[in-house]
Amino acid sequence: MIADKAVGKAAAACMVVGGALHVHADVMSEPALAMLTRHGVLSQYGQLVDHIINRSGDDWCPMERLSHDIDNPRDIILKISDFFKSIN
Numbered sequence: 001m002i003a004d005k006a007v008g009k010a011a012a013a014c015m016v017v018g019g020a021l022h023v024h025a026d027v028m029s030e031p032a033l034a035m036l037t038r039h040g041v042l043s044q045y046g047q048l049v050d051h052i053i054n055r056s057g058d059d060w061c062p063m064e065r066l067s068h069d070i071d072n073p074r075d076i077i078l079k080i081s082d083f084f085k086s087i088n
Contacts, residue, residue: 001020001021001022001023001024002015002020002022002023002024003023003024003025004023004024004025004026005025005026005027006025006026006027006028006052006061007023007025007027007028007029007032007045007052008028008029008031008032008051008052008061008063008064008067009029009031009032009035009063009064009067009068009076010063010064010066010067010076010080011032011063012031012032012033012035012036012041012073013035013067013073013074013076013077013080014073014076014077014080015036015041016035016036016039016041016073017073017074017077020036020041021041021042022041022042022043022044023036023041023042023043023044024043024044024045025043025044025045025046026045026046026047027045027046027047027049027052028043028045028047028048028049029048029049029050029051029052029064030048030049030050030051031051031064031067031068032052033045033048035071035073039073051064051068052064062083063080063083066079066080066083067079067080
């Protein structure tokens, strides 16, 4: 079981690829729930939202935006890797 405060689609992709069986989040995005469900991961949440917001509360979380149009969890992980390489 994985528990976290907020789970967006990018985090869900990591959990799917990592073999998670059950995820609980205080806040979960609808795309994250869809990905987890599609891959057979049991999911619980306190609040379901359209998307995860950034820390400032004024825009989408960067990882949520990065993964928004990608359906394959492994492709999302590659995008995450490229993102972190680009900022180093």
